[in-house]
Amino acid sequence: MTTSRKPAPRRAARVFPDGLKKLFRRWRSRRHPLPDGLWSTVLRTSSYAGALPKPDRARLRELAGRFMETKSFEGARGLTVSETMRARIALHACIPIFNLGLEYYDDWASVVVYPGDFRVHDEYMDELGVVHRETLDLCGLSQTRGPIVLSWEAIRVEDETVTHRNLVIHECAHKLDVLNGNANGFPPLHAGMKPGEWSREFHAAYDRLCSSLRAGVSGRIDAYAGSDPAEFFAVLSETFFTAPRFIAEDFPTVYRQMARFYRQDPFHILPATPA
Ligand SMILES: [Zn+2]
Structure with missing residues (x-):
């Protein structure tokens, strides 16, 4: 009995397209702003994104890639913003707009990243017309029509499974809030949503939190x-x-409003957050 190393014609015919597919995947991975290795690394920083169904994860990856291509990233105080940093910020920035679209961020063009907290000098007028000046140390800032400004150190040490905080999502939520005017917790609602309901539920929840x-x-x-x-x-x-x-x-009616606004239902994806 002899064996042959020569593949049978049928087998050769199947291997060729597989090889092409592999080449195509490698080519796509190299040209994609979020190649496979980088995407896996940053995906581990979001329990929610990691738990999304596979087609949704692929869509989020595309969106994050477009975010990286369309926004500029600037390092402040000599910081070099690496691909991993850009990818992590892009992933988290795209979570809130996952079902809204990148056009919700059209009003701004850049992300400024400081190595750590940064100092800003603020000036504002109170209701009596008195001008106040203050100096603030911040880890994040969202400027109306300007960039979002972030402390990399705050993002680097962030473990959202412990603190349940996420600086990038926080600043991006401010960006969505100001799309229809001042930052007041009232973003532009979709057709069919009732502004009165949103205001009533949010104000009641806010008052309850403040009382506590x-x-x-x-x-x-x-x-x-x-x-x-x-x-x-x-x-x-x-x-x-x-x-x-x-x-x-804690705030079920607010949750329903947010699910309608963000067009997402994270509780369905991540039901088991520890208390
Ligand atoms: Zn804030």
Whole structure:
């Protein structure tokens, strides 16, 4: 009995397209702004994105790739923004707009990344017309029509499974909030959503959170949410995508409003966030 190394014609015919497919995958991976290895690395930084069904993960990857191609990334204070940093920021930035579209971010063009916290000098006028000047140390900033500004150190050490915070989602939520004017926790709602319902549910939840905080009771939502309605919306947006169970259980009517606005149902994807 003899064996032959020569493949049978039928087998050769099947191997050729497989080889082509492999070549195509390699070529696509090299030209894609989010090649396979980089995508796997950054996907591990989001429980929600990692738990999405495979077709949704592929769509999120495409969206994040387009984000990387269309936004500029600038390192401040001598920081070099690596591909991994860009990819991680892009992934998290695209989670809130996953079912809205990249055009929701058309108003701004760049992401500025500082190595750590950064200092800003703010000036504002109060209701009595008195101008106040203050110096603030921040880890994130969202400028109306300007860039989002981030501390890489804050992102690097962030473990959303522990803190349920996500700086990039927070700043991006502010960007969505100001699409229809001031930052006030009232983003542009979709057709069929009722502005009165949104305001009523959010104000009731905000008042309840503030009352608890005043009574010295800290719940599962980060206390920074009690700063003002804009921060309430931004912090709740972080929690919506990192620990959706907290909002679904503590503020169920707000959860439903957010699910309609973001067109996502993270509690369905991540039901088992630990308490
Ligand atoms: Zn904020």
